[in-house]
Amino acid sequence: MADTWLLIENGTVVDGDASPPLTNCAVLVHNARIAKMGSIDPETDIPRGANMAVIDATGKTVMPGLIDIHCHMTYGLARTEEEISIYTPPELRTLIAAANVEKVLAAGVTSISQPGGSYFIGVGLREGIRQGLVHGPRMTTAGRYLTTSNGLTDWFPDATGNPESSIGKLTNTAAEMVDEIRRQVKAGVDLIKLADSPYGDFQAFTNDEMKVCADLAHQLGKKITIHARGAAEVRAAVAAGFDHIMHGNYLDDPTIEALAESGIPLAPTQLFMHHIVEFAEISGHRRSIVDATARMNEATMDSLHRAYRGGVKFAMGTDSGFATVPYGQFHARELEILMLYTGMPAVEAIQAGTKHGANAVNLPGDVGVLAEGKLADILVVDGDPLADIRVLYTPGKITHVVLNGVVQTFPEDIRTRFIRNNYLPHEYGWELLTYERVFEGGELPKTQLDWPKDMRADVVNDVRKYGKAAAQAIGPAAE
DSSP states (O other): OOOEEEEEEEEEEOOSSSOOOEEEEEEEEETTEEEEEESOOHHHHSOTTOEEEEEEOTTOEEEEOEEESOBOTTSOSBSSHHIIIIISOHHHHHHHHHHHHHHHHHTTEEEEEEOSOSTTHHHHHHHHHHTTSSOOOEEEEOOSEEEOTTSTTOOSOTTTOOOTTSSEEEOOSHHHHHHHHHHHHHHTOSEEEEEOOSSSSSOSSOHHHHHHHHHHHHHTTOEEEEEEOSHHHHHHHHHHTOSEEEEOOSOOHHHHHHHHHHTOOEEOOHHHHHHHHHTHHHHTOOHHHHHHHHHHHHHHHHHHHHHHHTTOOBOOOOOBTBTTSOTTTSTTHHHHHHHHHHOOOHHHHHHHTTGGGGGGGTOTTTSSSOOTTSBOOEEEESSOTTTOGGGGTSTTOEEEEEETTEEOOOOTTGGGOOOOOOOOOOOOOSSOOOHHHHTTTSOOOOOGGGSOHHHHHHHHHHHHTTOHHHHHHHGGGGO
16 A cells, blocks of 8 residues: 555644644644644655645634444435335345445545444445445444334334344344344444334333343443433443443433443434424424424433533434435534534534544544544534534535545535435325315216326226236227
């Protein structure tokens, strides 16, 4: 590999460690790591004749690449759970994920963790990125979520069973949990994901089951996380020694105290829930879902403000992968939402979006902070995120993305290229067609035989695909 140097000069450095910004500060990168920060003397700090690129960051902010520890690359901008867990074939899911992950990197997210997904597609995607087959951020991944019959991802009735294509794996006993963790570790996952109750109104795993799962994951050198909305499961996960926790919508004071004392990061992943309510008219969610989510969001606002005041450590997770939170569009908006739901200042929100996610991507102390010796994952931003955090997701404001010391390039249409699951073969219609709704005016519609001849011909051609008998039923319409 060629010896390379990169000099980012004249910028204002926000280091990701909540330090005061450094104005007119240079960052010198040698190969994949930061060699020096501050004042750079080209005569003494850079070898003569070095292969060097220069970025003039005058008037811009230089900061660490973002770390999204809750990014579902196998979801494919899903509108329904069936789209995720049944209909889209694994081969197509893999290709769609590989195409979409570049959008995440282009948005300034240089590291992601996928806490659960289809099959072991995440493992293949991670390796494809490492080998240069796929253009994306550094990545860690879980396999299928472990769940119980009462947990989030046992989606389907017992009569249908738990298909291998589902993102959830049903494990109702400690022995089944142990077996699945061992199998997933053999397949190459970085972490184990548990899915507790959907809405946090009860605890789906026992305390002992959580402890068994955490101990085995750690014994095998892996991390473990959990979908935990309620205080009981959050407190149990803290006691079991989980590495990070998702959501925390309903937190009581003893749970906040235990979580803060543990230092375990909480990723509220509130962007998804907030968008359901804020953009209900655009997304078309059912009113009942919007109203229930609004009530949860109100409770979350109270919980997270108390958690912040209580000293809980926060990390950034977005749940990107649903149609409501598409890849490459709103990742950094989770930081704005964190500020809203906790009351933290922008400098601490940036710390949540950088330094506090490093452990989830297996690089604690090596990414998420700009400092000498750290890996060079760097953003150059046209604007000041400390004054307006929204510049981090405003199109065109991130002017340079540096990953492993290399300035990344992207197709011009990267933001507007939407690649999604679209495999719903059994569509019967989305509306209930009652007689009163269809014939509201009282006038009967024309039959097929009254339609214009060119339209009738189209009907016949369509029907012929399903057999001659069906086509003969149309009879004179073919004339």
